Amino acid sequence: MTTSASRSGQSGPLNIRRKSASITPGDVTTLATVDHDFAFAEAAVGDVASVSFNTKPVAGLLVGAPYIAVAGHVRIPFTNVTAGTLSQIAIVANVSVQK
Numbered sequence: 001m002t003t004s005a006s007r008s009g010q011s012g013p014l015n016i017r018r019k020s021a022s023i024t025p026g027d028v029t030t031l032a033t034v035d036h037d038f039a040f041a042e043a044a045v046g047d048v049a050s051v052s053f054n055t056k057p058v059a060g061l062l063v064g065a066p067y068i069a070v071a072g073h074v075r076i077p078f079t080n081v082t083a084g085t086l087s088q089i090a091i092v093a094n095v096s097v098q099k
Helices: none
Strands: 002-006 013-023 026-028 033-039 048-053 061-063 067-070 073-080 086-088 091-098
Antiparallel strands (some): 067 073
């Protein structure tokens, strides 16, 4: 899906692409960060990515700012801030990329 909007004070449309998929970050050990790459063909380095979920992640598991490390993938970092291993079961990620 593509959405167009006007940017105040700038010319040209703002293009936003959205995609949703079930992801499973798996086990995240104490004070560790696990990056989950979300396949998104239109994503390019320099685009702005955002993510939301259909339910909240496991308590103690923080979701960092998503970014495009390589073309075609949005990287979503999951960080465990607890004193034990956390297991995130499948969760639906709603990812948007602004061009």
